[in-house]
Amino acid sequence: MAKRKTRRAGGDGTGRPCPCGSGPAYEECCGALHQGRTVAATAEALMRSRFSAYAVGDTGYLLRTWHSRTRPARLALDPAHRWTRLDILDTDRGGLFDTTGTVEFRAHYRQSGHPGELHERSRFGREDGQWRYLDAE
Numbered sequence: 001m002a003k004r005k006t007r008r009a010g011g012d013g014t015g016r017p018c019p020c021g022s023g024p025a026y027e028e029c030c031g032a033l034h035q036g037r038t039v040a041a042t043a044e045a046l047m048r049s050r051f052s053a054y055a056v057g058d059t060g061y062l063l064r065t066w067h068s069r070t071r072p073a074r075l076a077l078d079p080a081h082r083w084t085r086l087d088i089l090d091t092d093r094g095g096l097f098d099t100t101g102t103v104e105f106r107a108h109y110r111q112s113g114h115p116g117e118l119h120e121r122s123r124f125g126r127e128d129g130q131w132r133y134l135d136a137e
C-alpha cells in the first residue's frame with residue numbers, strides 16, 4: 001500500500017495521532033470512518049471510532065453509529081469533559097462474520113482538569129449490515 005512520506009502536525013490537525021491510540025494518524029484511522037470514507041469492519045473498530053468521535057466532538061457520527069433501538073434523540077457533549085485515552089481490555093465476537101459482539105474497555109478522561117475513567121462492556125449489533133452501538137451490559 002502506498003503511503004505518503006511527509007506528514008506533519010499542522011495547525012489543521014493533519015498528521016495528529018488518532019485519539020483511539022491504535023497508532024496511525026487520525027485522518028488514516030478513525031477520521032476515515034467519521035468522514036464516511038470507510039466503515040468499521042469489527043465491533044472493536046467501531047468502538048475505537050466512537051471513542052475518537054467523543055474525543056473530537058463528532059456527535060453526528062455518534063448518532064449515526066448508534067443502533068436505532070437505543071439511539072437517543074439528540075446528544076450534547078460536555079466541552080469540559082475531555083476524553084484522553086482508550087484501553088481495549090477484552091472483545092467477544094464482533095468479527096467480520098458475527099452479528100453481535102461486546103467490547104470491554106477503559107476510557108480515560110479529564111473533567112475540568114481532574115482525571116477519571118469509565119470502565120464499560122459495550123454491546124454491539126449489526127443494522128443494515130453495519131456495526132452499531134447498542135448499550136452497556
Ligand SMILES: [Zn+2]
Pocket residue numbers: 018019020021022026029030031048049052
Ligand atoms: Zn483511531
